[in-house]
Amino acid sequence: xxxxxxxxxxxxxxxxxxxxxxxxxxxxxxxxxxxxxxxxxxxxxxxxxxxxxxxxxxxxxxxxxxxxxxxxxxxxxxxxxxxxxxxxxxxxxxxxxxxxxxxxxxxxxxxxxxxxxxxxxxxxxxxxxxxxxxxxxxxxxxxxxxxxxxxxxxxxxxxxxxxxxxxxxxxxxxxxxxxxxxxxxxxxxxxxxxxxxxxxxxxxxxxxxxxxxxxxxxxxxxxxxxxxxxxxxxxxxxxxxxxxxxxxxxxxxxxxxxxxxxxxxxxxxxxxxxxxxxxxxxxxxxxxxxxxxxxxxxxxxxxxxxxxxxxxxxxxxxxxxxxxxxxxxxxxxxxxxxxxxxxxxxxxxxxxxxxxxxxxxxxxxxxxxxxxxxxxxxxxxxxxxxxxxxxxxxxxxxxxxxxxxxxxxxxxxxxxxxxxxxxxxxxxxxxxxxx
Ligand SMILES: [Zn+2]
Numbered sequence: 001x002x003x004x005x006x007x008x009x010x011x012x013x014x015x016x017x018x019x020x021x022x023x024x025x026x027x028x029x030x031x032x033x034x035x036x037x038x039x040x041x042x043x044x045x046x047x048x049x050x051x052x053x054x055x056x057x058x059x060x061x062x063x064x065x066x067x068x069x070x071x072x073x074x075x076x077x078x079x080x081x082x083x084x085x086x087x088x089x090x091x092x093x094x095x096x097x098x099x100x101x102x103x104x105x106x107x108x109x110x111x112x113x114x115x116x117x118x119x120x121x122x123x124x125x126x127x128x129x130x131x132x133x134x135x136x137x138x139x140x141x142x143x144x145x146x147x148x149x150x151x152x153x154x155x156x157x158x159x160x161x162x163x164x165x166x167x168x169x170x171x172x173x174x175x176x177x178x179x180x181x182x183x184x185x186x187x188x189x190x191x192x193x194x195x196x197x198x199x200x201x202x203x204x205x206x207x208x209x210x211x212x213x214x215x216x217x218x219x220x221x222x223x224x225x226x227x228x229x230x231x232x233x234x235x236x237x238x239x240x241x242x243x244x245x246x247x248x249x250x251x252x253x254x255x256x257x258x259x260x261x262x263x264x265x266x267x268x269x270x271x272x273x274x275x276x277x278x279x280x281x282x283x284x285x286x287x288x289x290x291x292x293x294x295x296x297x298x299x300x301x302x303x304x305x306x307x308x309x310x311x312x313x314x315x316x317x318x319x320x321x322x323x324x325x326x327x328x329x330x331x332x333x334x335x336x337x338x339x340x341x342x343x344x345x346x347x348x349x350x351x352x353x354x355x356x357x358x359x360x361x362x363x364x365x366x367x368x369x370x371x372x373x374x375x376x377x378x379x380x381x382x383x384x385x386x387x388x389x390x391x392x393x394x395x396x397x398x399x400x401x402x403x404x405x406x407x408x409x410x411x412x413x414x415x416x417x418x419x420x421x422x423x424x425x426x427x428x429x430x431x432x433x434x435x
Pocket of ligand 1: 271
């Protein structure tokens with residue numbers, strides 16, 4: 001099969017921890033790497049565009065001359081990993097097991113269209129409708145802005161944030177709270193880092209990061225897995241918020257998030273690639289939200305695939321603080337992680353109720369809602385406990401099979417009641433019979 005067999009791997013993030021929901025279509029699953037990174041250097045080059053009016057091309061030349069030291073620190077890791085030309089206009093393809101056929105594919109068209117508009121607004125020019133249309137026609141922004149309401153919001157935000165005078169943006173930031181503040185600060189960084197981001201992107205395109213990330217992801221898969229998989233998944237770069245998201249047919253990454261990640265960006269991409277490899281090898285049927293056991297399978301699958309993938313990029317708990325990103329995310333993650341065993345016990349108790357519930361789907365959904373950050377926290381805990389007791393290799397034996405993962409966890413850390421395990425086994429048998 002060339003297509004991903006598990007739609008539930010692409011499901012809704014019903015709790016939207018960073019509040020970008022207004023600008024994000026569903027279904028999506030959010031991912032966030034929280035590894036340590038170098039603090040970014042503040043931009044000086046943005047002034048070239050807004051103040052001197054030299055235009056993008058001139059600003060780039062000036063920035064390259066003046067800001068070379070900045071670029072050097074950003075890109076050393078990329079250069080060390082070797083240079084490789086990337087394709088940017090053609091669709092990716094190639095069988096996974098054929099390293100030569102696998103083509104790298106970073107889609108930067110959304111960024112180019114975004115920056116074209118940003119630069120015009122920064123110069124006080126009226127942006128032609130054709131440029132807005134071009135922006136929203138790119139695959140990245142078709143995903144981010146699927147309807148007129150969201151497109152209108154993005155237009156308004158860009159007009160406010162990128163106008164020559166930065167005072168209105170500062171005013172909005174000063175008055176914003178919570179996630180709105182995070183969003184406007186992200187816009188502020190789009191202004192500040194305008195030229196650094198373009199230089200960073202150039203190095204990214206010249207690097208072998210796509211291939212290296214995929215190789216890293218496969219190190220967390222059993223050997224010989226995902227054979228026959230056709231690789232068609234581009235990584236689409238854009239600017240929307242501090243996040244990376246695995247979508248149905250592409251991985252979407254915010255460029256500032258990638259920039260902030262520095263050398264750890266490779267691990268973030270590998271995390272996303274791992275989800276695709278995992279889904280390809282799953283023996284479970286595709287389920288729609290209206291079908292029985294949908295919420296149970298979603299919860300178990302999320303625990304498993306995020307737990308495994310978090311070992312690639314988060315690596316160890318507790319997470320270490322880092323600059324930028326979503327405020328309080330690391331603190332919240334660590335607090336939930338410290339209570340993960342307690343949460344899983346509550347998860348078990350809720351599942352026990354499914355057996356006698358009038359509406360089991362509702363109870364399964366409630367059980368799913370007990371998990372934190374879409375199962376990242378408790379899944380990471382489960383995977384780490386298994387690795388501690390049985391060794392990391394044991395995790396490879398269950399890839400694609402969330403039921404087996406649950407049982408393995410329970411064998412090293414007894415958590416689930418006999419009743420729940422029996423009910424889950426019966427659900428599993430039903431699902432496999434549907435195959
Ligand atoms: Zn993930």
